[in-house]
Amino acid sequence: MVNLGFYNLLEECRTLTEFRLYEWDIYDPETMDVDVTSNFPHIKTLEIHGEGAEDASVDKLLEMFPSLQNLTLHSTYSDVTSWRAALSVIPNTLDCLTLLADSHHFSPADNELHSLVSLTRIHLGQHCYSPSIHLTLQRLKLLKEIHLGSGALNAIGFLSLVTGPSRLLYLEHLILDLDEGSYGPCTTLSGDEVSLESNEDGTTDWKLPHHFDGGELKRGDVACLIEVARSSGIRVEGTILKALKVLKLYCIDSNNRAILAYSGPEDLRRLHKIRMEALRHDYRVPEFDSDSLERDKLEIVEMRLEESNWSVFGFKEK
Numbered sequence: 001m002v003n004l005g006f007y008n009l010l011e012e013c014r015t016l017t018e019f020r021l022y023e024w025d026i027y028d029p030e031t032m033d034v035d036v037t038s039n040f041p042h043i044k045t046l047e048i049h050g051e052g053a054e055d056a057s058v059d060k061l062l063e064m065f066p067s068l069q070n071l072t073l074h075s076t077y078s079d080v081t082s083w084r085a086a087l088s089v090i091p092n093t094l095d096c097l098t099l100l101a102d103s104h105h106f107s108p109a110d111n112e113l114h115s116l117v118s119l120t121r122i123h124l125g126q127h128c129y130s131p132s133i134h135l136t137l138q139r140l141k142l143l144k145e146i147h148l149g150s151g152a153l154n155a156i157g158f159l160s161l162v163t164g165p166s167r168l169l170y171l172e173h174l175i176l177d178l179d180e181g182s183y184g185p186c187t188t189l190s191g192d193e194v195s196l197e198s199n200e201d202g203t204t205d206w207k208l209p210h211h212f213d214g215g216e217l218k219r220g221d222v223a224c225l226i227e228v229a230r231s232s233g234i235r236v237e238g239t240i241l242k243a244l245k246v247l248k249l250y251c252i253d254s255n256n257r258a259i260l261a262y263s264g265p266e267d268l269r270r271l272h273k274i275r276m277e278a279l280r281h282d283y284r285v286p287e288f289d290s291d292s293l294e295r296d297k298l299e300i301v302e303m304r305l306e307e308s309n310w311s312v313f314g315f316k317e318k
Contacts, residue, residue: 010040010064017044024050026057026077038064047072054101056085067093074100082107083128092118100125100149110136118142120170125149131216134158138166147175147238152211155221162229174229176238178217179209181246186253189302189313191260196249196310206250209243212281219247220282251278252305252312255285259300259313286312 010019019040043065048058053075062068068091073083083099087109090097097119099109108130113122120142124133126149134157137146146161153176160166162174184206185193195204211217223244226236255278258271275285286303302311 010038010043014042017042018047019043019045020047020049021061022049024048024052024057026052026055039066040064041067044068045070047074049074049076051075051077053077054081054083054086054106056088058086059089062089062091066091069093070096072098072100074098074102075106076102078103078105080105080107083109083112087112090116094118096121096123098123098125099128101127103127108133113137114139116140121145121147123147123149123175126151132157134161137161137168141168142170143168144170145173145175146171147177149177150179150211152216153178153222155217155225158225159228162225162232162234167232171234174234174236174238176222176236176240178238178240179211179243180239181209181212181243182207183246183249184253186249186310187257187260189260189300189311197245206246206253208250209246212243212247218282219244223282247281248283249310251281251283251285252310254278256311256313259315262298262315286314 010016044067046061046065046068048061049072052058053073054077058073062071071090071094073086075081075086083106094116095118097113097116100123104127106127109124109128110130110133113136117140119140121144122137122140124147129148129151131152131154133148134154137143138160161168161171182199182201182203182205183195183197184204186196187193209217212219222240226240226244229236251274254274255271258267258274261267262271278285298315301314301316303314304311
C-alpha cells in the first residue's frame with residue numbers, strides 16, 4: 001500500500017521537475033492512500049515502471065500532475081491487459097508519450113491514442129501498436145517524431161504519414177526499431193569467409209529479421225517508405241536500416257555460395273531456388289543466361305555493386 005510519505009516527499013520537493021517511479025505495483029484505486037487535493041504542477045516529466053504501470057492507479061497519479069509534458073509508462077505486467085485504464089486521464093499539456101510493455105499479452109494502444117492531439121513525440125515499444133497504427137497517427141497532426149519498437153508494420157499504409165494529403169506536416173524524425181537480424185560470414189571469390197560488418201551482439205551466424213522472414217514485411221515496401229520519407233525531408237533512423245542490409249547481403253551471399261559450388265544441373269536448380277527466394281525479399285540478383293551454360297566453358301565473374309563494397313558472382317563463357 002502506498003503511504004503518505006510518498007506524497008509528502010513531493011510536497012517538500014517543489015523545485016523537482018522530473019519524477020520516476022520504479023517497481024510500481026498493482027493497486028486498487030479505491031483503497032489507495034491518496035490525498036485527492038494534492039497537486040504538483042512543477043512536475044513536467046513522469047516515468048512509471050512496474051506491473052502497475054498499466055493499472056487504473058496511474059489515473060490517480062496523473063490527476064496530481066496537471067502540467068505534465070513527458071510521460072513514460074513501462075509495464076512489466078505479464079497477463080492479458082491493455083493501456084485503456086492507464087490512459088483514460090491524460091493532461092492536455094502532454095507533449096511526449098512513451099509506452100513500453102514487456103509482455104506480448106498487451107492489446108495495442110491504437111484506440112487509446114486518438115484523443116492525444118497535443119502530442120509532438122510518441123514512442124510505442126514492442127507489443128504496444130498494431131500494423132494499422134498509421135490510421136491513429138494520422139489524427140495526431142502535431143507529431144514531429146515517431147519512434148516504433150519491434151513489430152509488424154503496414155509500410156504501404158505508413159506512406160500516408162510522409163506524403164500525400166494526409167502527410168503529417170510537422171514530422172521531422174522517424175525511428176523504426178522494428179527488427180534487426182544479424183550478419184553471418186560472407187564468401188569471397190577465393191572461397192574464403194570474411195565478416196564484412198560485425199554485429200553489435202557479437203553473433204557470427206546469419207539471422208534474418210523475423211518480420212521480414214515471416215512475410216509480414218516486404219523489403220521493397222520498407223525501402224520505398226524510407227526513400228519517400230527522406231525525399232520529404234524526414235530523417236529516418238533505427239535498426240530497420242541494418243535489417244534491410246542484412247536481407248540484401250544474405251541474398252547476395254546465398255547466390256555467391258551457390259555459384260562457387262556449381263558443378264552441374266542439380267546445382268543449377270539450387271541456384272534458381274536461391275534467386276527466387278531473393279525475389280521474395282524484393283531483391284533481384286543480376287541475371288545471366290543459365291540456359292546456355294556448359295560446365296566446361298564457364299568462368300565465374302565478380303560484379304561490384306556501386307552502392308557498397310559487396311560483389312555479386314555470376315557466370316560467363318571462357
